[in-house]
Amino acid sequence: MLSTRLAHFELPPQWSTMREAARLERTGAKGIIHLEKGDYVSPEFKPPPEAVAAVTTSLKDGFVRYSPGPGLWPLREALAEEMSRRGRPTVPEEIIVTPGAKFGLTASLLLLLDDGDEVVMPDPGYPPDEFWARYLRAAIRHVAFRDPRNVDADQLADLIGPRTRLVILNTPQRPNGQLIENTDEVAEVLARFPHVAVVSDEIFSRIVYEPYRHRSLASYPELKERTIVIDTFSKSFVMTGFRIGWVAAPVHVAEKLDILLQNSCTNVCTIIQEAALAALRAPGSYSEQLLATLTRKRDLAYKVLSGSRRLSVDNAQGTFYLFPKLPEGTDGRQTVRRLLEHGVAVVPGSAFGTAGAGHLRLTFTLEDDLLLEGTRRLVEVVDQTTGWDASSGT
Numbered sequence: 001m002l003s004t005r006l007a008h009f010e011l012p013p014q015w016s017t018m019r020e021a022a023r024l025e026r027t028g029a030k031g032i033i034h035l036e037k038g039d040y041v042s043p044e045f046k047p048p049p050e051a052v053a054a055v056t057t058s059l060k061d062g063f064v065r066y067s068p069g070p071g072l073w074p075l076r077e078a079l080a081e082e083m084s085r086r087g088r089p090t091v092p093e094e095i096i097v098t099p100g101a102k103f104g105l106t107a108s109l110l111l112l113l114d115d116g117d118e119v120v121m122p123d124p125g126y127p128p129d130e131f132w133a134r135y136l137r138a139a140i141r142h143v144a145f146r147d148p149r150n151v152d153a154d155q156l157a158d159l160i161g162p163r164t165r166l167v168i169l170n171t172p173q174r175p176n177g178q179l180i181e182n183t184d185e186v187a188e189v190l191a192r193f194p195h196v197a198v199v200s201d202e203i204f205s206r207i208v209y210e211p212y213r214h215r216s217l218a219s220y221p222e223l224k225e226r227t228i229v230i231d232t233f234s235k236s237f238v239m240t241g242f243r244i245g246w247v248a249a250p251v252h253v254a255e256k257l258d259i260l261l262q263n264s265c266t267n268v269c270t271i272i273q274e275a276a277l278a279a280l281r282a283p284g285s286y287s288e289q290l291l292a293t294l295t296r297k298r299d300l301a302y303k304v305l306s307g308s309r310r311l312s313v314d315n316a317q318g319t320f321y322l323f324p325k326l327p328e329g330t331d332g333r334q335t336v337r338r339l340l341e342h343g344v345a346v347v348p349g350s351a352f353g354t355a356g357a358g359h360l361r362l363t364f365t366l367e368d369d370l371l372l373e374g375t376r377r378l379v380e381v382v383d384q385t386t387g388w389d390a391s392s393g394t
């Protein structure tokens, strides 16, 4: 009855712990500390008040009809300015407003890939990229990193062949919270292969800590015309549940994206588009405050984790994640199960690809007391446990 394309369909692996923790809570478990979410957890994180007010105003004004198309013009204008500031000179016609970055990624892959095309993506990476590449029957090649911050540029060059249609990269990277530092080298490699499109997932572009700076691959003039930038209001403005993002792409690609959007979801909810515009226009102090709070929490969590005898951890350069490494040979999934028994939920790094095995991914967006308690408990369990099954290394 179902399409043969669905053979690989599974729920998002990066949410496996979230599902398990919710199941435990439904059956009476109490006090689980949620470090596993890809979201702002503490209620102290709020969207800009201007965005919330815009929702109410547009509802009151009856702004509740269809608005088919690529996004409200003033929002596309504001996003074009945002992208131009990022080093990619952009006109509003190159902006398509999407129901979240994930849909922007999905739509881009649907537009770019044919059966048997090759697509290069990082490992560890963002599971939906692989999910849709498999749906489209593309051949997946994983590019490795020389270290957590530098793409193995020689390997990238070797991986690209005549059938390669697309390279996907994300910076600041998740799950590991590090920037890609060698963007110059990556751009130089990609410039050598004009038949290859680039999807640059930049959803944490505004969540970058001092002294680091985000560099968009689309800001390299030689790549601009074949790079599709994916971004979202989810992380920059604490609007994860609003479901709104955008794509910046050359006009001929943007036009196709618009057609795809109008034939699938028609338009992004209009009142949410108004909220997004208000968020972009919010005073700069909103983003400064958000970054200051995240920096403080990042350092709280990092201090506890780096005190562990058995974990090794880099502090995050961007995002709201830390990605500590377990001792060599430790089974990541078993560790996650053990931690859940102790009331701490984290994601096994292997959920993001085989190169993530042996790591744990955790968010630091919790209330300070819960963050401290959760990370302390995590360190206690990892440091005190010896003799775990070292066989699978997942």
Ligand SMILES: Cc1ncc(COP(=O)(O)O)c(C=O)c1O
Pocket: 038, 099, 100, 101, 102, 103, 126, 170, 174, 201, 203, 231, 232, 233, 234, 240, 244, 245
């Ligand atoms: C790399 C990456 N891309 C895209 C998304 C999806 O963002 P959105 O909430 O806008 O769909 C996420 C969400 O965590 C992500 O980590």
